[in-house]
Amino acid sequence: MIDLNFILLALTAAIPAGTPLLFGALGEVYAERSGVLNLGVEGMMIMGAVAGFAVSLATGYVWLGVLAAALVGALLALVHAFASITLRVNQVVSGLALTMLGLGLSSMIGKRYVGLPLPARLEPLHFPVLSDLPIIGPLLFRFDPLAYLAILLVPVLWFVLYKTRWGNTLRSVGENPAAADALGVDVARVRYLAVMFGGALAGIGGAYLSVAYAPAWIEGMTAGAGWIVIALTIFAMWDPPRALLGAYLFGGVRVLQFRLQPLGISPNILNMLPFLLTILVLMLSAGQVVRRRIGAPAALMVAYSREER
Amino acid sequence: MKAPFRIRLERRLHVSRFTQFVTLTLALLLAMLTIGVVFFALGVDPLFAYGRIFTGAFGSAYSLSETVTKSIPLILAGVGLTLAFRARVYNIGAEGQLLIGAIVASGLALNFPDWPAFVLLPAMFIGGFLGGALWAFIPGLLKTRFRVDEVLTTLMLVYVASEAVNYLIYGPWKGPSESGFPITERFSAAAQLPRLFNTRIHYPTLLLGLLVAGLIYLLIERTWLGYEIRVVGENPAAAQFAGISNWKIVLLVLMLSGGLAGLAGVGEVAGIHYRLRNPTGISPGYGFTAILVAWLARLNPLIAVPTAFLLGGLLVGGDAIQIALNLPAATIQIFNGVILFFVIGADIFTQYRIRIER
Numbered sequence: 001m002i003d004l005n006f007i008l009l010a011l012t013a014a015i016p017a018g019t020p021l022l023f024g025a026l027g028e029v030y031a032e033r034s035g036v037l038n039l040g041v042e043g044m045m046i047m048g049a050v051a052g053f054a055v056s057l058a059t060g061y062v063w064l065g066v067l068a069a070a071l072v073g074a075l076l077a078l079v080h081a082f083a084s085i086t087l088r089v090n091q092v093v094s095g096l097a098l099t100m101l102g103l104g105l106s107s108m109i110g111k112r113y114v115g116l117p118l119p120a121r122l123e124p125l126h127f128p129v130l131s132d133l134p135i136i137g138p139l140l141f142r143f144d145p146l147a148y149l150a151i152l153l154v155p156v157l158w159f160v161l162y163k164t165r166w167g168n169t170l171r172s173v174g175e176n177p178a179a180a181d182a183l184g185v186d187v188a189r190v191r192y193l194a195v196m197f198g199g200a201l202a203g204i205g206g207a208y209l210s211v212a213y214a215p216a217w218i219e220g221m222t223a224g225a226g227w228i229v230i231a232l233t234i235f236a237m238w239d240p241p242r243a244l245l246g247a248y249l250f251g252g253v254r255v256l257q258f259r260l261q262p263l264g265i266s267p268n269i270l271n272m273l274p275f276l277l278t279i280l281v282l283m284l285s286a287g288q289v290v291r292r293r294i295g296a297p298a299a300l301m302v303a304y305s306r307e308e309r
Numbered sequence: 310m311k312a313p314f315r316i317r318l319e320r321r322l323h324v325s326r327f328t329q330f331v332t333l334t335l336a337l338l339l340a341m342l343t344i345g346v347v348f349f350a351l352g353v354d355p356l357f358a359y360g361r362i363f364t365g366a367f368g369s370a371y372s373l374s375e376t377v378t379k380s381i382p383l384i385l386a387g388v389g390l391t392l393a394f395r396a397r398v399y400n401i402g403a404e405g406q407l408l409i410g411a412i413v414a415s416g417l418a419l420n421f422p423d424w425p426a427f428v429l430l431p432a433m434f435i436g437g438f439l440g441g442a443l444w445a446f447i448p449g450l451l452k453t454r455f456r457v458d459e460v461l462t463t464l465m466l467v468y469v470a471s472e473a474v475n476y477l478i479y480g481p482w483k484g485p486s487e488s489g490f491p492i493t494e495r496f497s498a499a500a501q502l503p504r505l506f507n508t509r510i511h512y513p514t515l516l517l518g519l520l521v522a523g524l525i526y527l528l529i530e531r532t533w534l535g536y537e538i539r540v541v542g543e544n545p546a547a548a549q550f551a552g553i554s555n556w557k558i559v560l561l562v563l564m565l566s567g568g569l570a571g572l573a574g575v576g577e578v579a580g581i582h583y584r585l586r587n588p589t590g591i592s593p594g595y596g597f598t599a600i601l602v603a604w605l606a607r608l609n610p611l612i613a614v615p616t617a618f619l620l621g622g623l624l625v626g627g628d629a630i631q632i633a634l635n636l637p638a639a640t641i642q643i644f645n646g647v648i649l650f651f652v653i654g655a656d657i658f659t660q661y662r663i664r665i666e667r
Contacts, residue, residue: 039460079650089656093653096401097646098650100597100643101645101647101650104642107638108351108640109351111636111637230461266476269476286451
């Protein structure tokens, strides 16, 4: 049963399954690097999913749907940014509120879209010659453009984070906002931008579910993906390349869930897998954080105020 | 881009109860206004919706009794969360702990149907408490031993608990005489809690909730342990300096809050459904609404009782507009989210004076 073909199928399925997680995790890495924890990923993703579906359906252009999802994600993130950066409220609670709001709003907006087919879905690409190669073709050259975009974002975001002045500023704001402020950095502005960028990526990740992966609108279709994203951010040690690794790992587990079902294992037990794996991964990463003395940005979850530094 | 003005926050030195009450009321009103705008934008007449919510929740003897019924699990779970949040332990997984309580109680009810009620019912409550406490012990252990943040682990375990309920009702516990429906057999009479007249108010659980609210209040405000819990929450460094064992407090508040959520789950299966059924049927998110109950009560267990009643009313009213306006069940989450935003926002206005500078 487990032959080359099976492994190949599992690998190729893991990438689309992991793509929404990758978008979300890359966004959350940037938000947290600026010092803001956003637990609203689940809410931003589900709103991205409904916005992406609705706009794709209404306009017939799936890329407009993706754009709308990014905007909606960024707008929701703006709410969290205002609450946690300007009003300096508890970031955990504000993020939770955002998730609740997103879940509620999306189900209300999405009610009319339940069961509708999407004519303008995002199709897998087909490269001449390359896509038809044996093994390598399906493994590398048959994904949809968004899946490639997510992969492309990894080196780009890594480069920006570590090799540019922007990235340097972003990291300094997350590590030592007072020092950054003294150097003339507008801490609040950097944080606002990072959180909204994170929201935009989460929105795109959600839209990926409804315009490419499913493609359909199902109430609550993110089903905890946003929470896995937050765990992935920790697993990734706030580093884009490791986020890719983690996202596809979880994509693989999702595929495994479907593959193991015919063996007679209860689907309910299989549904626990990603969440149990998340806990395991958190345990392992926590150990690593302690051992290697690397960890969360020092100012994560600490609101900054010039008067109270 | 330069902002035309800066918003500055100055810490207030003293906050009167009156200020707190006024800002909180204002926050609730503003939240309602915001939700009204959202509803209007989505094509729902907000005045009609609010009217229905109010009459649905408080408009008749029947609706009032339903509001009380739904506030029972909110009191139990919400009081537990005031304790956890006081120690700044973010137990977000009360929903899962509630479901585990329901599972344990159902297991006892289904396996020992012949036990007399005065043995079986207390056993179910004790078992449900222990189940919820153990379920919360897992993230507690992970936090204290492996330094894993409890926000994610408590939440992940909600999904696991929910799948565990599904597994049981579709699998080993599926009732043979229920013609294929994914529910267990009905509990024997000995495992059913008495109700008040012809309402669904299972008053033993309600009384338990009120008792627990009082006890947790005394624990926090009047005991040495409660003092330690508050110090750990407000100043963990000072706690360490004073020799307070941080990990013991973390485990204790997690297990107590988990156990109380477990009790809420027992009440739902023994007082309302008389069986284990689908997770959203047992709880339409009581464990998550309980977070709101605790914050709205400003983490005071006694005030959690009226806030639970208020939010119980919102749940009942939410059911009413679902039916009247054909809205999805998750609509109520909009209320939860917006109210939570305004409540934490209001905290800022009580703690700080807002200055807008040009």
